[in-house]
Amino acid sequence: EAQVTQNPRYLITVTGKKLTVTCSQNMNHEYMSWYRQDPGLGLRQIYYSMNVEVTDKGDVPEGYKVSRKEKRNFPLILESPSPNQTSLYFCASSLSPSTGVGTDTQYFGPGTRLTVL
């Protein structure tokens, strides 16, 4: 089954304790993204990756890191989480926009609800 998986689904942590949220897709997609969703603000892109070893900042990258060592995985790293990073996080993947292929649907993972105390 084609899917994007994220782990953990729920996480409560404390300020300053490093954490990683994993994201994996099985569709051989080149393009992967991380978003956070906050009430009234909608989805905001944190980082995206055009392909392996190619990452770039979205609109709200401060306080986050990503890596793309393999095509299927795109982990989100919070080196020193703070309460303002409490949010619902989504990972998404799609074919590469640069190929202009088809409709380029983004497939979203189920979400990770993070609370930083």
Place this chain on the structure above:
Amino acid sequence: GQNIDQPTEMTATEGAIVQINCTYQTSGFNGLFWYQQHAGEAPTFLSYNVLDGLEEKGRFSSFLSRSKGYSYLLLKELQMKDSASYLCAVRAANTGGFKTIFGAGTRLFVKA
């Protein structure tokens, strides 16, 4: 800057037609998307427009006018299960790649 506007909430009656508008300002336009999101769930893809005109897909249609920076999502024969948030998103070419910018979403309430 880059900006997407869509109404915060709309209410419509079961069986009716509803149009959700989206206006955007962006440079490097590379396509406009509509997603549906039920409460507590991930967004799911509805439609994609990159050229002007209407794209129809069953009960859902999406329209784009690039010169006006305007799109709408049309939902026909509304059903109760269509109660959800509808997200308008624009993909824009960025240095080194493509960013995706979402609007805040429109919550649609379908009443009997």
